[in-house]
Amino acid sequence: MKRRSTIGAGLAAAVLAASTSLAGAAEKDLVVGVSDALTGPAAVYGVPQARAVELAAEEVNAAGGIRLGEDTYKITVLSYDDKANPTEASNSVRKLIDRDGARFLLGFCCSGATGAVASFIQNEDAVMLVGNAAERSITTRGIDNLVRTRPPADYTGAAAGTFVASKGHKRVAVIGALETSFYAMYVDAFEREFVKGGGEIVTREAFGLKDRDMSPQLTKIRALEPDALLVVGYVEPAAFVYRQSVELGLDVPRYGFTSGSEEQFLRVASSEQMEGVWDLRPTELTLQSTGETGRAYHENFTARFGVQPSPSSPYAYDQLYALRDAILKAGTVEDAAAVAKALRELPVPKEAVMQYIPIDGRMFDGNGQAYTTNGAFQWQDGAWVFVQELPSVAEDYSRFLSSIDG
Template structure:
């Protein structure tokens, strides 16, 4: 990938972010609706930070040139707590009170789905990040795009990977009342079954649960040969810790997308050793492109912590919006900008490794696709091990048949 992001010194990046909004001849406000507090903040807050970082970089590079005018970006962020009602209120405030036409972020599927249910009728464009529920991009909403692929697109690749490891009896422990986690497991199971394997139990936990010993004790008695954990970072970390404490000697696979710092708040590195995370090929330094390394450095300099692996979905949204605004030649005509997004090539500045459809970042559903990867915890770090098989063209065709 062509390198277009300059690595800024820490003080410079921090100063740029502190200076938001930047005074300029023209200012374009963009909104963020995301979980800035609560359990989902492990995904939402890094996304909001990523948008601010990208906006700062764009402003420092001269802003966005549209229709003979140069616009500097001002970021207005509201906390939706990952809650559908709060997300609806946040977006209504951005549109009705703040006059914002471009809204980014959206880490959680429930909150995102609530906004997606009405955004088509608004003079606005919605750019979805980490939320992985498949239905978000099956509704044929012309003014909505999403950078993260749906959960079942990744779940199928994960199932094939685990089957290739020779596992025949897999126990699942997850937040199975959450739709996108359930769809990941369904797709995982289908591929596992093709190879002669089976899921021997599906044990559930609530996102606020922290004691998983009853479920793990039951799994220990089922003679499973592998454990699949799907859920938010903190409860997943408790599962990994408690599995070791209970002496559950099974290969552990997960779907979480958390950073090292986030897991180490709960579990030790020794308790995490050997855990796999089977997810889209998101940011880790060992899997990152040159852009990803620069993003990691700039984010850490600005916020004093490493970025979460999934945070670049929102960073990439911002650069996609920039290119679409410039291609459309307008900041007022949101329909023209939405059309420009659907015709957009993958921007040079993005961090994630996108797989274009017909040369375009987003398919006709407004969905982008990344490669999928197998990451393993080794000596205190998530280590990229290999790509997982992914067929974005076939999945895009499948997605187009749903409603």
């Protein structure tokens, strides 16, 4: 009897110990917030970004989640539509932080909305990872808890200016969403390098983000007889510019800065109308320019959502893997400052789709800025084809960025 009770007591102790151990290794929920343009003109960038975060979260969860000690964190993504509007974005982020308890904020496709959130995020117990928004000042404000995966617009614009000058063009007409500061910044940097190469900008014509009839501006440009056209803007208005330039018989080489997928352009313009157009942008996702991870991403995204990923969507996909690595390095999901610090010390995650240029071996420089190579892509027979890399020195630009105050 005594023996039986001893065995029984031993079994009970073992069960208690096991259950205590199981309770310690609990599966926990990690809320990741996404604020992005899910409707409106900027949704062409925001929706693919939100989906990219969702895809990456599903992959991380399927691989067992994020293990910290005895805890395993499964990621839950909460996405809000900020319509690329500064007020909406501020409200979305407030809801994510105050109501949903999210410490990690991803997405952010568009500069105006992102700039508004960046203006107060430093005071929050949160980490902000910016995606496609390209306004330079986002990473010049010295915000410790903010990093960005996409390089600033002028980093790419300068490389584009050198490239177009190398093609022998002397008179370039610009048409674009020039009231949007990062597009204006791209054109300014383009012009600086283009003028160095002996060229001149003959006119700068603007259109609004919702404009779809650019024939008056293109008629004016046609009369100026430029030898090339530079188009900067969101995919949809840019596609209308390409279509209407052909319709008006503006037969000059066309360069652009848009980051749209084939599918997005073909909703507006025919492949014939797009033929020969160049897109001068960071070396984002195209099947020709990407590696194995990029091809897997393209395949998984297409299978999961039934549409192809946009070229810029991996900025958001890579955010989630950078966040995972930073959490693992910091060993906590509670201490946002530690995670923010760990982000700036990370190497590029092995799952990253974009081709980042590490600065001192790290994905993000001291400003919290990541850099990719820049590339020249050309529309050939219905698809963007990677033609060549553009000259871009990330270290120099990083130093330049550090020298800017605010």
